[in-house]
Amino acid sequence: MVSLILLLPILTILSFFAVFPEPAHALWPQPRNLQTGPSTLRLSPSFTITVGVPNPPADLLAAAQRTRALLFNDKLGRLVLGRGTGDLKAVSSARVLSHLTLKLDGNVTTTTARPISVEAKLPFGQRDEGYRLIVPEDGSAAVLSANSTLGLFRGLTTFGQLWYTVSGTVYTLGAPVEIQDSPAYPYRGFMLDTARNYFPVSDIERTLDAMSWVHINTLHWHIVDSQSFPLVVPGFTDIAQKGAYSADAVYTPQDVANIVSYAGARGIDVLIEIDTPGHTSVISKAHPEHIACAEAKPWSTYANEPPAGQLRLASSATTNFTVGLLSAVAKLFPSPLFSTGGDEINARCYHDDAQTQNDLAGRSVEQALDVFTQATHGALKKLGKTPVVWEEMILNFNLTLSNDTIALVWISSSDAAAVASKGFRVIHAGSNSFYLDCGAGGWVGDFPAGNSWCEPYKTWQNAYTFDPLANLTTAQAPLVLGGQQLLWTEQSGPQNLDSIAWPRAAASAEVFWSGSGGNVSAALPRLHELGYRLRQRGVHAISLQPEWCALRPFACDLTA
Ligand SMILES: *[C@@H]1O[C@H](CO)[C@@H](O)[C@H](O)[C@H]1NC(C)=O
Ligand SMILES: *[C@@H]1O[C@H](CO)[C@@H](O)[C@H](O)[C@H]1NC(C)=O
Ligand SMILES: *[C@@H]1O[C@H](CO)[C@@H](O)[C@H](O)[C@H]1NC(C)=O
Ligand SMILES: *[C@@H]1O[C@H](CO)[C@@H](O)[C@H](O)[C@H]1NC(C)=O
Ligand SMILES: *[C@@H]1O[C@H](CO)[C@@H](O)[C@H](O)[C@H]1NC(C)=O
Ligand SMILES: *[C@@H]1O[C@H](CO)[C@@H](O)[C@H](O)[C@H]1NC(C)=O
Ligand SMILES: *[C@@H]1O[C@H](CO)[C@@H](O)[C@H](O)[C@H]1NC(C)=O
Secondary structure (H helix, E strand, O other): OOHHHHHHHHHHHHHHHOOOOOOOOOOOOOOOEOOOEEEEEEEEEEEEEEEEOOOOOOHHHHHHHHHHHHHHHOHHHHOOOOOEEEHHHHHHHEEEEEEEEEEEEOOOOOOOOOOOOHHOOOHHHHOOOOOEEEEOOOOOOOEEOOOOOOHHHHHHHHOOOOEEEEEOEEEEEOOOOOOOOOOOOOEEEEEEEOOOOOOOOOHHHHHHHHHHOOOOOEEEEOOOOOOOOEEEEOOOOHHHHHOOOOOOOOHHHHHHHHHHHHOOOOOOOOEEEOOOOOOHHHHHOOOHHEEEEOOOOOOHHOOOOOOOEEEEEOOHHHHHHHHHHHHHHHHOOOEEEEEOOOOOOOOHHOOOOOOHHHHHHHOOOOHHHHHHHHHHHHHHHHHHOOOEEEEEEHOOOOOOOOOOEEEEEEHHHHHHHHHHOOOOOOEEEOOOOOEEOOOOOOOOOOOOOOOOOOOOOHHHHHHOOOOOEEEEEEOOOOHEEEEEEEEEOOOOOOOOOOHHHOOOOOOHHHHHHOOOOOHHHHHHHHHHHHHHHHOOOOOOOOOOOHHHHHHHOOOOOOOO
């Protein structure tokens, strides 16, 4: 109690047109420019959002409606002792906000307002996520403006985080609020593996909602792997028929279209990955002719996880098959990006496969991989896709890759410097900071002493203190597109999706939106607010501390 009494006056002084908000402003990620004032503002029960855009796209209108609904449905009590009852006096005499108006800047004609879903899939240089939000303190209309519907969407998300509820009244503190915001990095992702365990469409959609609430703009969907192939690919339906866990555990083209559209309407692009040539064992169920060392034993000799099996990369028939498969998948996903994977290629698998040795005809595996990759990437480029690969394709093999290829740096973030020195663009996905699965003990059976390979558990603080530009030169810095946290699902399923991902996955969302260098002590009260708000919205985010601490910002800091 004593520390709270001491803290409050200090915070109030700091919040008066301060660059950083008082913790009561539950904004996540932190806007890059934020000014707040001293006033309380109530939201009118008949509050309206006017989309002042000629011929407004349907997804923008829907986003405005969802935002309005959340304002009244969140019912989030402020994270202080009394959960906001101490604000009642100020709330009762506060001015009332009745209107938010959305505007597009520039010369907007009836044809220039593109849907959010279209803006979200533009190439990085053309995507404009910036917005400006002004909430006056006198109750006159708030104004949200941007150059694109995507920017308006990001601004709506931020607007929705300004509000608390006490005794049925929705209110904010710190008016007037003025925000000018845009992301530090163009790529902010979340990766989900739906092959080790299957996730119903509704789980993916709930995850997309949570992602959109923290301005994450890419779902990296690791949809298939050696264990299962849930994607029903037109022309290749036998793979899912024989390779999904069950007839129900599949994603049909209609499911994919629904997910892509749900994501797009929330400013999220879906980057699909079909990992090749490794991580493909299950394809052998429908096409044994294309898979080397299928389910060979012991698995650990031929793969990093059971079951073993890799595409016969030296075979022209397998190359043609893979080109056909990837092209068919590419047509299901409108993203400008497509990942062909390329991690953990096992040399022994090809060494022991008589057919591959025959197909190699004296060539090295690296030479065959080059031919194979040029074929798959060439086909994808013809479909307008930019290839994305795991870092080994750049660092372990000397391949002919087009210079716009993007590398996912996963083994260690310190490999980013080597990727950048070869001139390739980088997405940070390092197991050392961003793997959400680490630290849960080993999952391999008959190995009681086993640990996860990437011990320990990666805390939100680990991700939050990540420096995307560490060890890069100033000239290399623009090669960093951004980064993401990743959920490999050997030990996850729908049961723990929310709890293993949230609120942790918000840590990288802030690093890559607001920029690095954030202060974990200052961030924690805001992250608590986000966690509590996620729960109010039906996402089962875990607690980061006892509620005693959440209600007393900084009181549980190490030296408090
Ligand atoms: C706005 O754009 C339209 C067509 O793109 C053009 O005809 C008009 O002159 C422009 N108006 C202004 C004020 O620039
Ligand atoms: C709109 O674009 C202009 C020109 O690129 C830029 O200066 C401005 O900051 C953008 N507006 C917002 C709200 O991001
Ligand atoms: C190449 O693959 C396509 C299916 O994508 C198939 O129709 C065609 O017969 C294959 N050609 C060869 C030479 O294997
Ligand atoms: C990589 O391959 C190219 C030809 O494809 C060759 O010129 C170059 O020397 C190779 N580099 C290394 C490090 O092997
Ligand atoms: C790739 O090379 C072309 C031609 O040299 C250049 O114009 C382009 O900017 C490069 N792209 C990237 C991403 O480096
Ligand atoms: C930076 O380089 C140092 C020295 O090689 C290394 O120890 C460290 O892990 C690197 N850090 C990152 C984030 O790359
Ligand atoms: C981090 O934030 C805390 C809480 O606001 C503050 O006391 C501390 O001085 C900050 N540390 C740095 C290095 O800015």
